[in-house]
Amino acid sequence: MNTESPRLHGAEASLLGRPTAYRDTYSPELLFPIERQLKRDELGLRDGALPFVGEDLWNAYELSWLNARGKPVVALGQFRVPADTPRLIESKSLKLYLNAFNQQRCASVEDVRATIARDLSAAAGGPVAVALAPLETRPGRAAAYPQGICLDGLDIDIDTYQPAPELLSAGGEVVSETLYSHLLKSNCLVTGQPDWGMLVVRYTGPAIAREGLLRYIVSFRAHNEFHEQCVERVFCDLLARCRPASLAVWARYTRRGGLDINPCRASGPGLAAEEGFEVRQ
Numbered sequence: 001m002n003t004e005s006p007r008l009h010g011a012e013a014s015l016l017g018r019p020t021a022y023r024d025t026y027s028p029e030l031l032f033p034i035e036r037q038l039k040r041d042e043l044g045l046r047d048g049a050l051p052f053v054g055e056d057l058w059n060a061y062e063l064s065w066l067n068a069r070g071k072p073v074v075a076l077g078q079f080r081v082p083a084d085t086p087r088l089i090e091s092k093s094l095k096l097y098l099n100a101f102n103q104q105r106c107a108s109v110e111d112v113r114a115t116i117a118r119d120l121s122a123a124a125g126g127p128v129a130v131a132l133a134p135l136e137t138r139p140g141r142a143a144a145y146p147q148g149i150c151l152d153g154l155d156i157d158i159d160t161y162q163p164a165p166e167l168l169s170a171g172g173e174v175v176s177e178t179l180y181s182h183l184l185k186s187n188c189l190v191t192g193q194p195d196w197g198m199l200v201v202r203y204t205g206p207a208i209a210r211e212g213l214l215r216y217i218v219s220f221r222a223h224n225e226f227h228e229q230c231v232e233r234v235f236c237d238l239l240a241r242c243r244p245a246s247l248a249v250w251a252r253y254t255r256r257g258g259l260d261i262n263p264c265r266a267s268g269p270g271l272a273a274e275e276g277f278e279v280r281q
Contacts, residue, residue: 030096039229055083058094058261084126151210151214161222168213170207171209174204249265
């Protein structure tokens with residue numbers, strides 16, 4: 001199914017999906033929030049009654065500003081957007097917003113951090129945690145491969161490239177395992193550009209059929225939806241079709257335009273903490 005939505009609330013008339021002249025001084029109005037509930041309605045999720053907790057973990061690799069004396073500072077940024085905030089932030093708008101710091105003089109790293117946290121929190125409608133690490137401090141980078149079973153070596157036929165939850169099944173003995181695949185691809189809902197990622201499923205419950213799970217992951221290949229919405233769709237489909245006792249789903253999307261977006265949804269806190277997420281109640 002094509003999920004192009006007429007209800008993106010002005011996205012068609014915005015800067016999204018069009019050639020854009022970059023600004024290079026502070027411009028918070030560039031941020032473009034989108035209501036999460038628009039897509040959650042498709043999944044039958046009521047506002048205030050979500051079946052998961054989680055967050056969207058963003059890593060920013062192209063973040064720079066000028067210090068008070070005009071000398072550039074280059075940093076890595078990490079933004080944590082709780083899944084229960086009412087709005088997500090469209091990725092191109094965030095890129096444009098961050099690039100607008102390039103020629104902006106700022107008093108300190110903390111001044112930049114507090115400014116970004118304030119603006120992202122206002123856009124998302126809830127508290128967004130922001131951490132900045134100047135490159136001179138030699139910060140560590142995200143993220144290692146998960147400890148689990150990679151499905152990509154399965155020798156199977158696949159012919160479905162739109163989400164097909166009927167491919168999912170589970171049965172037999174109860175297991176606790178982590179399964180993952182590098183074959184996730186979906187497309188931006190606004191621009192149609194491809195988004196590539198690794199999808200990870202950690203669960204306890206009846207054993208999920210691995211061939212069906214891989215076919216299901218690949219079925220997103222021609223699907224148009226934002227990263228966060230894809231992960232919520234996967235979580236809800238697995239919960240409905242496989243009925244695990246506990247479940248965590250996260251995606252490590254490949255960096256595009258200096259940003260990677262890594263949503264995580266889990267049935268309880270702590271299920272993905274070792275993967276760099278802080279999944280809280």
